[in-house]
Amino acid sequence: xSTIADVAxxxxxxxxxxxxxxxxxxxISPDTRERVEQAIAELGYIPNxxxxxLRFKQTQTIALIVTDITNPFFTTIARGxxxxxxxxxxxxxxxxxxxxxxxxxxxxxxxxxxxxxxLLLVPARSTPDSIALLQDKTIPVVxxxxxxxxxxxxxxxxxxxxxxxxxxxxxIELGHRRIAVxxxxxxxxxxxxxxxxxxxxxxEAGLPALDDLVHYGAFSVDGGYQMARQALAGKPRPTAxxxxxxxxxxxxxxxxxxxxxxxxxxxxxxxxxxxxxxMAIDPFFTAAMQPAYEMGQQATLLLLNRLEGKGPExxxxxxxxxxxxxxxxxxxxPPEDR
Amino acid sequence: xSTIADVAxxxxxxxxxxxxxxxxxxxISPDTRERVEQAIAELGYIPNxxxxxLRFKQTQTIALIVTDITNPFFTTIARGxxxxxxxxxxxxxxxxxxxxxxxxxxxxxxxxxxxxxxLLLVPARSTPDSIALLQDKTIPVVxxxxxxxxxxxxxxxxxxxxxxxxxxxxxIELGHRRIAVxxxxxxxxxxxxxxxxxxxxxxEAGLPALDDLVHYGAFSVDGGYQMARQALAGKPRPTAxxxxxxxxxxxxxxxxxxxxxxxxxxxxxxxxxxxxxxMAIDPFFTAAMQPAYEMGQQATLLLLNRLEGKGPExxxxxxxxxxxxxxxxxxxxPPEDR
DNA sequence: CTGTTAGCGCCTTCAG
DNA sequence: CTGAAGGCGCTAACAG
Numbered sequence: 001x002s003t004i005a006d007v008a009x010x011x012x013x014x015x016x017x018x019x020x021x022x023x024x025x026x027x028i029s030p031d032t033r034e035r036v037e038q039a040i041a042e043l044g045y046i047p048n049x050x051x052x053x054l055r056f057k058q059t060q061t062i063a064l065i066v067t068d069i070t071n072p073f074f075t076t077i078a079r080g081x082x083x084x085x086x087x088x089x090x091x092x093x094x095x096x097x098x099x100x101x102x103x104x105x106x107x108x109x110x111x112x113x114x115x116x117x118x119l120l121l122v123p124a125r126s127t128p129d130s131i132a133l134l135q136d137k138t139i140p141v142v143x144x145x146x147x148x149x150x151x152x153x154x155x156x157x158x159x160x161x162x163x164x165x166x167x168x169x170x171x172i173e174l175g176h177r178r179i180a181v182x183x184x185x186x187x188x189x190x191x192x193x194x195x196x197x198x199x200x201x202x203x204e205a206g207l208p209a210l211d212d213l214v215h216y217g218a219f220s221v222d223g224g225y226q227m228a229r230q231a232l233a234g235k236p237r238p239t240a241x242x243x244x245x246x247x248x249x250x251x252x253x254x255x256x257x258x259x260x261x262x263x264x265x266x267x268x269x270x271x272x273x274x275x276x277x278x279m280a281i282d283p284f285f286t287a288a289m290q291p292a293y294e295m296g297q298q299a300t301l302l303l304l305n306r307l308e309g310k311g312p313e314x315x316x317x318x319x320x321x322x323x324x325x326x327x328x329x330x331x332x333x334p335p336e337d338r
Numbered sequence: 339x340s341t342i343a344d345v346a347x348x349x350x351x352x353x354x355x356x357x358x359x360x361x362x363x364x365x366i367s368p369d370t371r372e373r374v375e376q377a378i379a380e381l382g383y384i385p386n387x388x389x390x391x392l393r394f395k396q397t398q399t400i401a402l403i404v405t406d407i408t409n410p411f412f413t414t415i416a417r418g419x420x421x422x423x424x425x426x427x428x429x430x431x432x433x434x435x436x437x438x439x440x441x442x443x444x445x446x447x448x449x450x451x452x453x454x455x456x457l458l459l460v461p462a463r464s465t466p467d468s469i470a471l472l473q474d475k476t477i478p479v480v481x482x483x484x485x486x487x488x489x490x491x492x493x494x495x496x497x498x499x500x501x502x503x504x505x506x507x508x509x510i511e512l513g514h515r516r517i518a519v520x521x522x523x524x525x526x527x528x529x530x531x532x533x534x535x536x537x538x539x540x541x542e543a544g545l546p547a548l549d550d551l552v553h554y555g556a557f558s559v560d561g562g563y564q565m566a567r568q569a570l571a572g573k574p575r576p577t578a579x580x581x582x583x584x585x586x587x588x589x590x591x592x593x594x595x596x597x598x599x600x601x602x603x604x605x606x607x608x609x610x611x612x613x614x615x616x617m618a619i620d621p622f623f624t625a626a627m628q629p630a631y632e633m634g635q636q637a638t639l640l641l642l643n644r645l646e647g648k649g650p651e652x653x654x655x656x657x658x659x660x661x662x663x664x665x666x667x668x669x670x671x672p673p674e675d676r
Numbered sequence: 677c678t679g680t681t682a683g684c685g686c687c688t689t690c691a692g
Numbered sequence: 693c694t695g696a697a698g699g700c701g702c703t704a705a706c707a708g
Contacts, residue, residue, distance in 0.1 A: 001475055003700090003701055003702090004701065004702065004703095005701080013678075013679085014678065014679045014680080015679090015701090015702080015703085016678070016679060016680080016702095016703075016704095017677090017678060017679075019702065019703055020677095020678085020703095023703085025703095026677080026678090027677055027678095028677070028678085029677060029678090032677080032678080044474060044475075046447065046450050046451055046475075047451055047701085047702080048392075048451065048453060048700090048701050048702070049448075049451040049452045049453065050388055050391050050392050050397070050452070050453050050700090050701075050702090051392055051684090051700075051701035051702040051703090052701080052702060052703080053388050053684095053702095054386075054388050054389055054392055054683095054684050054685070054686095054700095054701080054702075055683080055684050055701090055702060055703060055704085056684090056702095056703090057684080059388070059452075061431075061452070069413060069416055069417050069420065070410070070413055070414060070417050070614070070616065071616075072408070072410070072413075072617070075407060075408055075410075075413050076408060078407060078432070079407050079408050079434065082407065082432060082433070082434050083434070086433070086434075091431050091433075091448060091449075091452065092431065092432055093399070093429050093430065093431050093432075094416070094420060094430055094431075094432045095420070095424070095429075096417065096420050096421070096424075109384065110387075110429060111429075112384050113384055113385055113386065113387040114387045114388070114397075114399070114429065115386060115387065115388050133382075136382060137339055137382075137384075220616075221615075221616050246617075247616055250616060250617065250618070250619055253619045253620075257620075275617050276408070276617075277559075278408065278409075278558075278559050278585055278588060279410070279584070279588065279613050279614075279617050280588070281588055281591045281622065282591075284619065341684090341685055341686090342685065342686065342687095343685080351694075351695090352694065352695045352696080353685090353686080353687090353695090354687080354688095354694070354695060354696085355693090355694060355695075357686070357687060358687095358693095358694085361687085363687095364693080364694090365693055365694095366693070366694085367693060367694090370693080370694080385685085385686080386684090386685050386686070388684090388685075388686090389684075389685035389686040389687090389700090390685080390686060390687080391686095391700095392684095392685080392686075392700050392701065392702095393685090393686060393687055393688085393699085393700050394686095394687085394700090395700080
């Protein structure tokens with residue numbers, strides 16, 4: 001790897017002159033520039049960004065920590081982040097925590113060492129530890145999708161409570177009175193917010209929000225399967241399920257099929273997060289779709305603004321509305337339950 | 339951000355001593371160590387990896403360039419890469435080319451500047467330019483999924499020709515004689531390899547591999563839709579379609595539905611790449627499934643080995659077999675076509 | 677218009 | 693067991 005000194009030697013100038021040519025700064029005589037550019041071309045010289053970063057104290061690199069990159073929701077966020085960052089000349093380091101608080105802490109440490117300029121974080125669990133570490137070092141952080149209770153921070157997320165409220169209301173309007181909710185881990189704000197929306201819809205309709213109907217578990221196919229089995233064992237059995245994400249919905253469908261229940265004839269299902277249109281032969285779920293790409297994009301823009309010292313002093317919270325699609329997975333309850 | 343000098347001052351020792359404590363190198367008297375560790379804790383000192391990298395000439399960072407991170411196939415690869423890299427203490431910069439050669443070139447340039455230790459590349463188009471740049475700088479590269487004709491390089495991929503051959507053979511055994519292939523861009527080796535497998539299966543069965551039956555397009559839902567419409571316009575109409583990836587299959591299904599054709603009663607469909615099990619309520623496609631996670635994992639291990647100077651002098655090519663699942667999307671041709 | 681000096685934060689070498 | 697000097701590659705500040 002040739003360095004700026006090699007180029008300088010070859011062009012018969014000082015390192016400084018080469019630096020000026022590279023960065024188009026200051027005045028340079030045309031033929032000096034020519035000589036330098038030729039030397040650069042001959043050597044195939046490419047500047048070392050590490051050395052620059054060491055001086056400038058910025059790396060043009062941000063990081064994105066998510067809990068599960070295989071979930072299309074996060075994939076789409078990631079795509080939004082990468083597109084936006086790249087457009088603005090930033091690279092993105094991706095990290096996957098698998099919902100583990102320890103992994104998250106470890107990643108944050110490494111990323112600080114690598115001197116990232118900022119971080120986009122989907123917090124694995126609601127503890128302020130990792131983000132406190134960043135904020136101490138005055139490295140901007142934007143929380144994505146989830147919040148950390150009691151820790152103010154810039155945030156971009158979807159309105160979980162509202163989305164849940166509308167989905168459950170839709171079920172109530174169809175005539176359902178026993179609606180179970182299959183949610184994520186109870187330490188994660190999206191999971192508890194979605195339960196809160198479920199509760200509001202029920203109470204508003206004068207229906208009891210029984211604890212028996214609330215299930216917390218993992219945001220995964222297996223979690224959905226387990227919770228659905230529990231829910232189906234309830235007496236009397238719920239006539240509808242509200243699942244808190246796409247994987248849970250798929251797992252619940254497996255359990256329903258196994259129990260010989262037809263959807264929506266025997267039981268209805270509505271869910272947060274749809275299956276991506278690119279993957280759906282025949283879209284089926286009634287769903288609240290989060291604007292994942294836009295969330296990634298907006299979060300990145302907010303972060304990049306912070307890097308430039310722009311934006312208000314106080315923390316910003318951008319809450320995007322979900323979109324609703326009503327499809328075949330929801331219908332009226334079976335006759336005996338009306 | 340505190341530096342090693344701050345710690346040294348606070349502990350009343352030299353920078354060197356602090357460095358020794360951090361890296362556990364050389365002998366240090368227990369109570370000097372104690373004092374230094376205390377100073378580190380008090381200051382919340384975290385070493386600057388940039389400065390280290392500048393000296394050591396390695397960043398413990400690799401990059402992964404894919405063409406479309408929203409495709410679950412690449413997502414799963416990415417997950418395999420991230421898990422493996424992280425286990426070995428490496429961070430991963432993700433880049434998305436959208437199948438654009440220019441984007442790829444630009445990313446490679448930036449990544450070289452950032453002094454990545456190695457690159458995992460899904461080449462967007464079959465030109466050796468970007469990888470030549472890396473190899474000139476002796477930065478190890480491992481090609482993933484696709485090869486670059488005429489440019490030997492370490493590669494980890496799935497056997498596209500074989501997978502296609504078996505899928506098409508399956509159709510032939512069911513009685514199909516007019517089988518169209520809907521493939522990717524004709525400059526991409528996976529696309530051409532899959533057409534080659536299709537051709538071999540047909541010729542081996544004594545069937546004509548007519549050019550009319552071959553369609554090249556984009557690896558996308560829209561590409562699949564377009565190609566399927568063309569294929570359906572063929573006279574006589576094919577009785578089966580072989581699609582070269584999951585998105586193409588989904589797009590083809592849209593076109594089939596639009597044309598009022600039932601699968602498999604009126605027309606059969608087999609495909610490379612399944613829809614991921616986490617996303618499938620009711621798996622439908624007869625498919626050749628690529629071991630995506632393992633591909634990511636193996637490619638990363640190969641790359642990390644190269645970084646340590648291990649492995650044979652010659653380039654390595656790891657070709658993994660696809661797995662086959664036979665499901666409802668394929669059946670015998672309609673009676674009039676038998 | 678161009679060059680010199682100094683330093684970003686860290687670690688290797690070589691003395692003490 | 694500990695410290696001082698020097699350099700990784702680059703550029704800001706200050707000459708000339």
